[in-house]
Amino acid sequence: MARKRSEHIIHEDEIEIGPFQLQLMFGPSWKEDIEIAVNSIFCDCGAQTKKLVEYKSYLNDLNDVILKGLCNSCNTIAARYIETGERRGIEKIANKIRRLNKE
Numbered sequence: 001m002a003r004k005r006s007e008h009i010i011h012e013d014e015i016e017i018g019p020f021q022l023q024l025m026f027g028p029s030w031k032e033d034i035e036i037a038v039n040s041i042f043c044d045c046g047a048q049t050k051k052l053v054e055y056k057s058y059l060n061d062l063n064d065v066i067l068k069g070l071c072n073s074c075n076t077i078a079a080r081y082i083e084t085g086e087r088r089g090i091e092k093i094a095n096k097i098r099r100l101n102k103e
């Protein structure tokens with residue numbers, strides 16, 4: 001059986017974003033959106049209740065947000081992709097974040 005990677009791969013188009021920038025991306029519901037995402041992760045450990053912990057947030061080229069961290073049940077890497085690319089006005093916000101973070 002293939003072993004799971006022990007570290008996340010950060011793709012070239014992904015930039016790390018902080019809590020304030022998550023807030024900009026998701027708007028007023030950002031806390032709930034993140035809460036839902038971290039509680040609905042995919043992990044093959046099969047645990048009934050699992051949660052994404054110690055994660056970092058990234059913004060990719062499609063203006064989607066990816067949370068990369070650990071599954072709290074088996075303690076291996078897990079990630080959650082959140083599509084935001086379709087939200088109105090998101091491109092403008094994402095471009096602004098990219099500009100700020102690249103400097």
Ligand SMILES: [Zn+2]
Pocket residue numbers: 043044045046047050071072073074075076
């Ligand atoms: Zn797990």
